[in-house]
Amino acid sequence: MIPTVQTVHIVSIAIVMTSMAMVDLRLVGVAGRRQSLTEVGARFLPWVWCTLVVLLCSGTILIIAEPGRELINQVFWLKMSLLAGAIVLTLIFQTMLRRRSGFWENHRAAAVLLGSASLLMWVGIVGAGRWIAYVEHG
Amino acid sequence: MFKHLLQGLEATPWGTAVRENTWLFPTIESVHVLSLVLVVGSIMVVDLRLLNIASRRRSVKELTDEVLPWTWAAFACALITGSLLFSSSAVRYSGIWQFDAKMCMLVLAAINMGIFHLGAFRSVAQWDSHPVTPPLAAKLAGGISLTIWVIVVALGRWIGFV
Numbered sequence: 001m002i003p004t005v006q007t008v009h010i011v012s013i014a015i016v017m018t019s020m021a022m023v024d025l026r027l028v029g030v031a032g033r034r035q036s037l038t039e040v041g042a043r044f045l046p047w048v049w050c051t052l053v054v055l056l057c058s059g060t061i062l063i064i065a066e067p068g069r070e071l072i073n074q075v076f077w078l079k080m081s082l083l084a085g086a087i088v089l090t091l092i093f094q095t096m097l098r099r100r101s102g103f104w105e106n107h108r109a110a111a112v113l114l115g116s117a118s119l120l121m122w123v124g125i126v127g128a129g130r131w132i133a134y135v136e137h138g
Numbered sequence: 139m140f141k142h143l144l145q146g147l148e149a150t151p152w153g154t155a156v157r158e159n160t161w162l163f164p165t166i167e168s169v170h171v172l173s174l175v176l177v178v179g180s181i182m183v184v185d186l187r188l189l190n191i192a193s194r195r196r197s198v199k200e201l202t203d204e205v206l207p208w209t210w211a212a213f214a215c216a217l218i219t220g221s222l223l224f225s226s227s228a229v230r231y232s233g234i235w236q237f238d239a240k241m242c243m244l245v246l247a248a249i250n251m252g253i254f255h256l257g258a259f260r261s262v263a264q265w266d267s268h269p270v271t272p273p274l275a276a277k278l279a280g281g282i283s284l285t286i287w288v289i290v291v292a293l294g295r296w297i298g299f300v
Contacts, residue, residue: 007292013175014174015179018180
C-alpha cells in the first residue's frame with residue numbers, strides 16, 4: 001500500500017518538477033527560448049496545478065498512514081514551508097504574466113531571481129522529501 | 139565469478155564509503171531521486187506529444203531537440219548516483235527480484251527508444267508538419283515508454299521496502 005502511494009507521489013513529482021523546471025529555466029532564459037513565456041506557461045502550468053492536487057492527496061494518505069513519521073518531523077515542515085514559498089512564487093509569476101504578457105521580458109533581473117528561487121525551492125522540496133525518511137522522529 | 143565481481147564492487151573505496159558513512163547514502167539517494175524525476179518527467183513531455191495528448195501545436199522534432207539534452211544530462215546523473223548506491227550493497231541488491239526487473243525495464247526502454255529512432259523518427263520530417271498527428275508507430279512508442287517508466291519508478295521505490 002505505502003510503496004504504491006509513494007510511487008504515485010513520485011510520478012506526480014516528476015510531472016510537477018519537470019513542468020516547473022521548464023517554466024523556471026525559460027524564465028531565467030536558459031532553455032525553451034523558441035517559445036514565448038506565455039506559451040510555456042500555458043503548456044506547463046495547468047499540469048502543475050492539477051498534479052499538485054494529486055500530490056496533496058497522495059501526500060495526505062502517506063501522513064494518515066504514518067502520522068508520527070511526518071508531523072513531528074522537522075524536515076517535513078521544512079518541505080511544507082518550501083512548498084508554500086514555491087506556490088506563492090508560481091502565483092506571482094502567473095499573475096504578472098496575465099496582467100502584461102511582456103512583464104517578465106521587461107523585468108529581466110526579477111525574472112532571473114524568481115526563476116532561480118523557484119527552481120532551488122523545488123530542488124529543496126524533492127531533497128527534503130527523501131530526507132524525511134532519515135531524520136529521527138518521535 | 140559474478141559474485142566475486144559484486145563483492146569487489148562493495149570493497150571499492152566508494153562502495154565502502156557509501157555503505158559506512160551515515161549521511162552519504164541519503165545524500166546520493168536524494169540526487170538520484172532529483173535526477174530520476176527529471177528523466178521521467180522530461181520523457182513524459184515527449185511521450186505525451188507522441189500520443190498527441192500535450193504540446194499538440196509543437197513540432198515533434200523541435201520538442202525533442204529542446205527536451206532530450208536535459209533528459210540525457212539527468213540520466214547521466216541518475217546512472218552515476220544509482221551505480222554508487224548499488225555498489226554499497228551490490229550482493230544484496232542483485233538478489234532482489236525488483237532490482238533485476240528494474241534493470242530489465244531499463245533495457246526494454248532502451249530497445250523501445252532504439253526502434254522508434256531507427257523507425258518512425260527517421261521519417262519525422264514527412265509527418266512532422268503542422269498540425270502534427272504522429273503515426274501509429276510513434277504513438278505506440280510513446281505509450282510503451284510512458285508505461286515502462288512508471289513501472290521503473292514503482293520497482294525502484296519497491297527496492298527500498300525489501
